[in-house]
Amino acid sequence: MIPSIAETVAELEEALMPSRLAMSPVAYVPTMGALHDGHGALLQTARTLGDVVVVSIFVNPTQFGDGEDFGRYPRNLDADLARCEAEGVDVVFVPSAEEMYPFGIDGGPMVDPGERGTILEGGSRPTHFRGVLTVVCKLLSIVRPARAIFGEKDYQQLVLIRDMVRTLFLSVDVVGAPIVRELDGLALSSRNAYLTAPERQQALALSRALYAGRDAADGGAAAVLRAAQAVLDTVPEVDVDYLALTDPVLEAPPQKGDARLLVAGRVGATRLIDNVGLTLDDAGDD
Ligand code: AMP
Numbered sequence: 001m002i003p004s005i006a007e008t009v010a011e012l013e014e015a016l017m018p019s020r021l022a023m024s025p026v027a028y029v030p031t032m033g034a035l036h037d038g039h040g041a042l043l044q045t046a047r048t049l050g051d052v053v054v055v056s057i058f059v060n061p062t063q064f065g066d067g068e069d070f071g072r073y074p075r076n077l078d079a080d081l082a083r084c085e086a087e088g089v090d091v092v093f094v095p096s097a098e099e100m101y102p103f104g105i106d107g108g109p110m111v112d113p114g115e116r117g118t119i120l121e122g123g124s125r126p127t128h129f130r131g132v133l134t135v136v137c138k139l140l141s142i143v144r145p146a147r148a149i150f151g152e153k154d155y156q157q158l159v160l161i162r163d164m165v166r167t168l169f170l171s172v173d174v175v176g177a178p179i180v181r182e183l184d185g186l187a188l189s190s191r192n193a194y195l196t197a198p199e200r201q202q203a204l205a206l207s208r209a210l211y212a213g214r215d216a217a218d219g220g221a222a223a224v225l226r227a228a229q230a231v232l233d234t235v236p237e238v239d240v241d242y243l244a245l246t247d248p249v250l251e252a253p254p255q256k257g258d259a260r261l262l263v264a265g266r267v268g269a270t271r272l273i274d275n276v277g278l279t280l281d282d283a284g285d286d
Contacts (some may be wrong), residue, residue: 003055003081003089008099009142015091016052016143024051028145030136033057034074034190035083038180042149043087045177049147055084056093056139061105063131074193093143100138110134111168113160116250120262121156121273124241132157133164140165140172147173151180153187155262155275159250179274181207187274194270203267205235209243210276213261217278221245221254224261224278232263239266248277256280 006012019026027050029042035057046053057080064070077094084092097105110130113122117129140148150158162174180188185207186200195203213228224245232240241264247254262275 001085001088001090003084004091005081006091006093007095009095012054012091012093012142016054019052019090022051025146026050026052026054026143028054028056028140028143028148030056030058030139030148030150032059032073032190033080034076034193035080036180036188036190036192038151038153038188040083040087041180042151042177043084043089045175046147046149047088049149049175050145052090053088054091054093054143054145055089056095056143058093058095058100058135058139060100060131060135061097062101062110062134063128065125065127068125069191069194074190093139100135111137111164114163116156116163117160119156119250120242120244121264124264124271129157129160133160136161137164137168137170140170145172147175149175149177151177152275152277153179153189154273155260156250179276185211187272189272191270191272195267199237199268199270202235202237203270203272205232205238206263206265206272206274207276209263210261210274213245214276214278217259218281221259221280224259224280228261228263232265237267241265241271254280 004015006015027046029046031039059073061070111133113129113133122129150161158176165174186204209228209231212231213224216223216227228243243263245259245261248258248260259278259280260275264273
């Protein structure tokens with residue numbers, strides 16, 4: 001079925017009215033468009049989690065810093081709508097910036113992400129999570145889904161959204177979905193479209209480093225970081241922003257058990273992020 005397209009909050013409410021009346025649970029996937037198979041997996045998960053699937057496509061200006069790629073971020077609404085139709089999406093919400101920011105993008109209240117918004121991605125992109133949490137909070141208020149699905153690709157974002165939902169008592173289940181990768185390991189991202197062929201090869205250092213780190217997990221935290229760093233060192237074209245090993249909620253360096261290894265780096269003009277979960281053994285730690 002062709003999805004309904006809503007450009008305003010009023011149109012979305014109209015499209016969802018029958019589901020609201022029937023109290024059908026809505027499963028919701030927020031995106032910035034340029035949909036790929038990573039988004040596709042989220043949509044398929046959404047299909048299993050709600051009677052009604054809503055997707056939003058909104059390139060959110062407030063999460064881009066000065067000099068970042070807001071202006072050139074890939075936009076392809078026709079292809080996105082075709083994918084939404086193929087995945088059985090019921091409603092696509094495509095608001096304008098004016099609709100989302102009635103006081104302008106520099107005006108009105110914003111959501112402060114707190115301490116954990118200042119590390120990792122927040123260290124390099126100080127206003128990023130403020131923009132992300134603000135738009136996600138608005139979108140959740142508009143769509144009012146029973147469940148919202150976010151990819152682990154943006155791991156810190158997922159952690160901060162869980163924090164926000166808990167802190168602001170938002171009534172939604174946040175569901176995390178695993179990272180979808182190319183066969184060679186590269187995590188799917190709308191920004192991969194920026195990469196030249198040689199850059200795409202160089203970008204593989206990120207996922208290879210993460211896998212090498214994960215493979216060294218039996219040796220403890222220091223071994224993980226050493227193994228990952230060794231891979232990154234072989235590809236100097238990747239300008240590494242951070243390589244970090246933390247506990248799953250990004251609070252402290254892990255000693256033993258579940259941990260997350262996260263990396264960010266610039267390949268040419270393109271900034272890429274990736275991460276992997278692993279289980280640490282403290283036996284060989286030094
Ligand atoms: P974006 O359009 O990049 O803002 O992403 C929208 C949602 O898709 C976010 O929850 C992302 O974490 C998720 N996502 C993006 N790429 C992937 C991927 N390769 N695998 C799984 N989820 C992804």
